[in-house]
Amino acid sequence: xxxxxxxxxxxxxxxxxxxxxxxxxxxxxxxxxxxxxxxxxxxxxxxxxxxxxxxxxxxxxxxxxxxxxxxxxxxxxxxxxxxxxxxxxxxxxxxxxxxxxxxxxxxxxxxxxxxxxxxxxxxxxxxxxxxxxxxxxxxxxxxxxxxxxxxxxxxxxxxxxxxxxxxxxxxxxxxxxxxxxxxxxxxxxxxxxxxxxxxxxxxxxxxxxxxxxxxxxxxxxxxxxxxxxxxxxxxxxxxxxxxxxxxxxxxxxxxxxxxxxxxxxxxxxxxxxxxxxxxxxxxxxxxxxxxxxxxxxxxxxxxxxxxxxxxxxxxxxxxxxxxxxxxxxxxxxxxxxxxxxxxxxxxxxxxxxxxxxxxxxxxxxxxxxxxxxxxxxxxxxxxxxxxxxxxxxxxxxxxxxxxxxxxxxxxxxxxxxxxxxxxxxxxxxxxxxxxxxxxxxxxxxxxxxxxxxxxxxxxxxxxxxxxxxxxxxxxxxxxxxxxxxxxxxxxxxxxxxxxxxxxxxxxxxxxxxxxxxxxxxxxxxxxxxxxxxxxxxxxxxxxxx
Amino acid sequence: xxxxxxxxxxxxxxxxxxxxxxxxxxxxxxxxxxxxxxxxxxxxxxxxxxxxxxxxxxxxxxxxxxxxxxxxxxxxxxxxxxxxxxxxxxxxxxxxxxxxxxxxxxxxxxxxxxxxxxxxxxxxxxxxxxxxxxxxxxxxxxxxxxxxxxxxxxxxxxxxxxxxxxxxxxxxxxxxxxxxxxxxxxxxxxxxxxxxxxxxxxxxxxxxxxxxxxxxxxxxxxxxxxxxxxxxxxxxxxxxxxxxxxxxxxxxxxxxxxxxxxxxxxxxxxxxxxxxxxxxxxxxxxxxxxxxxxxxxxxxxxxxxxxxxxxxxxxxxxxxxxxxxxxxx
Numbered sequence: 001x002x003x004x005x006x007x008x009x010x011x012x013x014x015x016x017x018x019x020x021x022x023x024x025x026x027x028x029x030x031x032x033x034x035x036x037x038x039x040x041x042x043x044x045x046x047x048x049x050x051x052x053x054x055x056x057x058x059x060x061x062x063x064x065x066x067x068x069x070x071x072x073x074x075x076x077x078x079x080x081x082x083x084x085x086x087x088x089x090x091x092x093x094x095x096x097x098x099x100x101x102x103x104x105x106x107x108x109x110x111x112x113x114x115x116x117x118x119x120x121x122x123x124x125x126x127x128x129x130x131x132x133x134x135x136x137x138x139x140x141x142x143x144x145x146x147x148x149x150x151x152x153x154x155x156x157x158x159x160x161x162x163x164x165x166x167x168x169x170x171x172x173x174x175x176x177x178x179x180x181x182x183x184x185x186x187x188x189x190x191x192x193x194x195x196x197x198x199x200x201x202x203x204x205x206x207x208x209x210x211x212x213x214x215x216x217x218x219x220x221x222x223x224x225x226x227x228x229x230x231x232x233x234x235x236x237x238x239x240x241x242x243x244x245x246x247x248x249x250x251x252x253x254x255x256x257x258x259x260x261x262x263x264x265x266x267x268x269x270x271x272x273x274x275x276x277x278x279x280x281x282x283x284x285x286x287x288x289x290x291x292x293x294x295x296x297x298x299x300x301x302x303x304x305x306x307x308x309x310x311x312x313x314x315x316x317x318x319x320x321x322x323x324x325x326x327x328x329x330x331x332x333x334x335x336x337x338x339x340x341x342x343x344x345x346x347x348x349x350x351x352x353x354x355x356x357x358x359x360x361x362x363x364x365x366x367x368x369x370x371x372x373x374x375x376x377x378x379x380x381x382x383x384x385x386x387x388x389x390x391x392x393x394x395x396x397x398x399x400x401x402x403x404x405x406x407x408x409x410x411x412x413x414x415x416x417x418x419x420x421x422x423x424x425x426x427x428x429x430x431x432x433x434x435x436x437x438x439x440x441x442x443x444x445x446x447x448x449x450x451x452x453x454x455x456x457x458x459x460x461x462x463x464x465x466x467x468x469x470x471x472x473x474x475x476x477x478x479x480x481x482x483x484x485x486x487x488x489x490x491x492x493x494x495x496x497x498x499x500x501x502x503x504x505x506x507x508x509x510x511x512x513x514x515x516x517x518x519x520x521x522x523x524x525x526x527x528x529x530x531x532x533x534x535x536x537x538x539x540x541x542x543x544x545x
Numbered sequence: 546x547x548x549x550x551x552x553x554x555x556x557x558x559x560x561x562x563x564x565x566x567x568x569x570x571x572x573x574x575x576x577x578x579x580x581x582x583x584x585x586x587x588x589x590x591x592x593x594x595x596x597x598x599x600x601x602x603x604x605x606x607x608x609x610x611x612x613x614x615x616x617x618x619x620x621x622x623x624x625x626x627x628x629x630x631x632x633x634x635x636x637x638x639x640x641x642x643x644x645x646x647x648x649x650x651x652x653x654x655x656x657x658x659x660x661x662x663x664x665x666x667x668x669x670x671x672x673x674x675x676x677x678x679x680x681x682x683x684x685x686x687x688x689x690x691x692x693x694x695x696x697x698x699x700x701x702x703x704x705x706x707x708x709x710x711x712x713x714x715x716x717x718x719x720x721x722x723x724x725x726x727x728x729x730x731x732x733x734x735x736x737x738x739x740x741x742x743x744x745x746x747x748x749x750x751x752x753x754x755x756x757x758x759x760x761x762x763x764x765x766x767x768x769x770x771x772x773x774x775x776x777x778x779x780x781x782x783x784x785x786x787x788x789x790x791x792x793x794x795x796x797x798x799x800x801x802x803x804x805x806x807x808x809x810x811x812x813x814x815x816x817x818x819x820x821x822x823x824x825x826x827x828x829x830x831x832x833x834x835x836x837x838x839x840x841x842x843x844x845x846x847x848x849x850x851x852x853x854x855x856x857x858x859x860x861x862x863x864x865x866x867x868x869x870x871x872x873x874x
Contacts, residue, residue: 327758329757329758349757349758349760350760350762353760359758361758366752366754366755367754367755367758368755368758369752369755370747370748370751370752370755370756370819371751371752371819372747372751372819372820373747373748373751373819377744377747377748380744381744381748381755381756381759381761382759382760382761384741384744384745384761385741387741388740388741391740391741391742392739392740392741393739393740393741393744395739435759
């Protein structure tokens with residue numbers, strides 16, 4: 001079977017020779033793909049031309065990565081077709097796509113770290129002599145290739161000893177050496193230094209000029225205008241828009257990515273959030289100058305008791321990193337965090353918990369539930385020492401605690417002893433909220449609290465957030481859903497590229513303002529002074545109080 | 546691999562998930578059923594099986610395995626493994642004749658402390674340094690066996706009356722060794738059920754990242770667990786030496802890590818951590834003991850017994866994996 005498809009692949013490569021610059025080299029027509037009832041792709045049309053750099057954009061769940069996996073043979077589409085050089089192809093596994101000339105470069109390089117650069121470039125196709133690898137010829141060809149790409153790397157060096165950026169250059173060189181017609185780069189720049197990014201772009205442009213079609217995915221918006229020729233926007237598994245990059249404004253791109261106008265959302269009342277509940281008083285949480293290597297570049301944040309502060313930002317803007325660093329789960333390089341006026345030790349989860357900070361993390365499965373433990377044990381997990389005397393757990397106290405929270409949050413389980421993995425996503429989320437409320441926090445950080453839960457549970461969680469704020473809890477709410485932020489938060493702090501781009505009052509918010517801030521628009525200066533980032537007004541407010 | 550087989554596997558797997566409940570039941574209770582059936586079969590098929598002498602011998606032989614297996618169950622509950630237990634037994638036993646001058650109690654304490662220290666090293670390697678449990682304890686297994694040989698040298702006999710009576714004496718007909726194993730079982734059961742540490746242990750084994758984010762002292766839990774395992778292994782080693790009235794550092798406790806892991810696994814504790822089954826582990830140890838004994842009663846050679854044991858382990862692990870796969874898909 002393998003033999004067979006390789007032969008077919010080889011034939012396909014032969015046929016491709018005819019594709020000229022500007023002709024479509026890789027296309028999808030009405031491609032659909034679902035995973036157990038979830039429609040990840042709903043009939044997506046996409047066209048990559050030879051000699052262009054095409055970017056795919058979309059927020060989480062837009063279908064970007066699913067589409068890439070269909071293009072590279074990782075997934076087989078449920079419906080629709082993939083065309084390569086005008087002919088319908090059926091990739092059954094990644095090797096099939098590679099055989100016809102589609103190379104993929106991931107964020108994590110999938111080469112062999114212990115082999116030399118040259119070996120990696122020619123892996124599986126090493127020049128041979130008397131049945132053995134002809135090392136001299138191989139190194140020579142590798143050197144020529146590197147020179148051609150303008151990359152200065154010792155080809156005999158062990159790959160694993162090079163920086164990540166250099167490793168990606170090697171991956172690109174490999175893509176070139178196999179005469180790829182298509183190179184797909186999935187977030188190649190997210191862990192690169194600026195200089196490395198420049199080299200990568202230079203090489204990518206070189207490939208484009210030779211007629212290779214490149215797909216480029218990055219959550220750094222600036223890079224798209226710098227590098228790409230055309231853009232295709234996906235949203236909720238559907239194709240939304242394709243346009244030359246030069247005709248697209250940042251605002252346009254972001255609003256098409258997010259899909260809805262903020263005005264529209266406000267009018268709808270799509271969430272369970274009530275009116276605003278701002279309270280004056282000493283700030284419950286003050287974060288200043290928070291820095292995390294490569295992620296956050298000085299984030300300031302102030303939350304008062306009874307206030308819900310929304311944290312907005314596109315993928316990679318540093319939203320989750322901010323709350324994780326506040327919670328001590330991510331090592332902060334510098335910065336100061338105070339809770340209720342007391343300084344919190346950074347980089348320590350237990351220190352943060354003891355100071356009254358709780359974090360409901362974004363990834364419920366990996367970072368939240370302990371699947372094989374009961375609902376009861378999951379709720380009591382963070383307060384076990386408090387429920388114990390002399391190292392012995394008091395069952396009665398846990399029962400009382402669990403009972404209170406199961407009633408209060410209306411957790412639906414057959415009994416407190418049911419394993420938490422048997423619960424629905426919404427109820428699992430409520431179990432986790434109960435776990436954190438049991439710690440009696442003063443600051444509650446919620447990272448996408450309603451993602452992946454059903455509509456009913458979503459409304460309940462939103463109602464609960466309101467209730468908690470009314471009771472005086474300081475809440476930080478991260479959400480990718482604009483309506484949730486605009487309706488749920490009293491104030492929205494917009495992050496862009498690891499810093500605070502703007503701070504907006506959600507009662508008096510215009511769509512263009514929010515979108516501009518999300519897009520990291522640097523033309524803010526042209527707007528009236530009152531709309532400039534308002535860190536300053538916030539500080540004055542704080543001083544008044 | 547052709548795609549035909551790949552799709553077939555997926556289909557099979559989803560079919561199997563339909564019977565998941567049954568597999569789960571077998572995994573949890575299979576060991577008790579098997580033990581019951583084997584006991585029953587022996588009552589009818591083996592001459593003189595139902596005699597105090599026979600039962601007593603079985604229990605005396607299984608007691609050290611139970612003690613080691615309980616420690617192993619805790620370690621496996623944290624998603625770890627401890628291969629050093631056999632060597633720790635030998636080390637503790639080797640120290641006994643050397644320090645018997647301090648009296649039996651003194652010698653025993655020294656042996657136990659040595660076990661705890663080895664456990665501490667394993668725990669620090671795993672919990673603090675971050676070495677994989679199998680690697681850390683494999684290294685210790687070899688190193689500690691060497692240390693035991695170094696200290697112990699050749700076989701030494703143990704004549705100290707206190708130790709001899711610990712190994713061979715009894716209370717109202719029940720050998721001390723069995724009493725100690727029962728007390729340890731009860732203690733470990735209570736720790737797992739009722740203590741803060743026990744609750745934290747299963748959470749650490751069930752989802753380490755979530756446990757860390759919930760502020761649990763993950764390192765302390767891991768270190769404690771390996772210390773307990775080392776301590777229990779040392780205890781078993783001392784009891785074994787006391788019973789045989791000799792300590793042989795090259796032989797004592799050999800392959801004990803395998804017996805202990807076997808008992809835990811066929812007792813229904815998943816190797817993926819997050820659960821500790823005390824009763825299952827005890828039943829698992831009893832089952833393996835009884836299988837060996839049954840084959841010996843009927844004059845079937847030892848080598849056959851080993852093969853039978855191997856088959857049982859493979860079946861037990863298969864049952865667990867079947868469930869694991871079903872859960873993932």
